[in-house]
Amino acid sequence: MSTSFGRGRVAGLPEWDRCAVMGVVNVTPDSFSDGGRWFDTERAVKHGLDLASRGADLIDVGGESTRPGAPRVDEAEELRRVVPVVRALAAEGLVVSVDTMRAAVAEQSLAAGALLVNDVSGGLADPAMIPAVAAAGAPFVVMHWRGFSDAMNSRAVYTDVVGEVTDELRTRIDAAVDGGIAPDRIVVDPGLGFAKEAPHDLALVAHLDRLRALGHPLLVAASRKRFLGRVLAGPDAAPPPARERDAATAAISALSAQAGAWAVRVHDVRPTADAVRVARAVEAAR
Template sequence: MTDPLTAASPVVVGVLNVTPDSFSDGGRYASLDAAVTHGVQLITEGANFVDVGGESTRPGAERVDAATERARVVPVITELAAAGVPTSIDTTRASVAAAALSAGAVVVNDVSGGLADRDMVRVVADAGCPWVLMHWRGHSERMRDLAVYTDVVKEVCAELGARVDAALAGGVAAHRLILDPGLGFAKTAEHNWRLSARLDQVVALGFPVLFGASRKSYLGSLLADTRGPRPVDERAAATIATTLLAVDAGAWGVRVHDVRANVDAIRVWQATKAAR
């Protein structure tokens, strides 16, 4: 199966949450048939690979046990791999990552950057697969309390650098690492905007950068009206704007729910750049 790191940038990662409680599409793809059908559709719409998650990481979410998480993701990844769909496993647990890789996943997307499970670095190093290291300070139930920074961009870059050092020390090859600034994870809306505006500083760390703003609450707050924040399923245009700003700043890829619309926008951006 094609290595996602060899795909031409910008890469588009399609989101597939097989959970009952994710902030955007919780429960929609909880059945195996629905999940597999949607995963195939995301590839048809232009995703380079599909990110399968079995545990919600929205702020305040309660954790599920490892057995439950594995039971949610492994059958889906097995079926998608059989259909030729490249997948990543969105997990902080080494045991879940190992099971997903055995089932056919080709990337580990770890929102904890290796902090949540010390065995993750061994699993990734042994597999030789790409590893997304996201900036993270704690699990969902306490992340709001950890959103304290003096200079969010400087501190996120430094903390991501520490995760890179730990990965390299654990035997993971540098060319297999991807960084994610972790918008919304132990960050306020103001922190998200600052990271977005200065994303080039994260890119300057020298690793591919995956940017994930799709449908997030800070976009809903920005677009609020008399009814309150813009509903999750009405944030597609705002997400597209963040995608174009991110790829223009040098991001390697974006992680999105609405694949076709974002792929279309990137194609327009690419054509415009090529015509200069």
């Protein structure tokens, strides 16, 4: 397929001629948007298959909530939640990503059939992560991160959020490459909502071109996040619940696709699958 639109190709993954859609499967009791709905293994697998049928190109399986203030789950429990779901979805022929900050979970998920490791800490939470991903030869998502969920809100302090996030991502990219991960297997993610307030998130979405200038495919994960609730509510009203932010999420997906994002990560797949296809059609008509 063509890459003439410059989204970048990730070695080890399929190639799409448009912005890809990553569907989220939270195997957790406490996710901010759908906690508990897919906590059972069988239900999580069914949900992943349903997301694929609705247009997801990749399925991102995670067993640890990273909502602000969330406590960490222990490694054994994360493995129990994640690995059976990864194995079952991979066995169905789906492209599976594992959303984890732990090297052991990444290693066992890759062995079970996952093709991509999506680490919200960019390799900072577990020093063994980058060596493990490098040894496996797997693609790796490097996200901008300033600490665990219990403390990240206090770290949302920036003078120039776009410049600082770009610089901090560059440092993590260098660490990944120095640790043995091939540059053509690195994806970058600005970490919307992680140690960021709504104006920071909006500034990053407005300047995705500067993040793409890092030279790696870009993943944008805005789905149902707080900044969308703030935008929808306006200055005085209470933000709508997370599950009422899917139309706003699709708007960000279209904008991200137009800006050249490699993929967008979303909970409700169908509106975003439609949005990225429309963005691709408009792009092709230029």
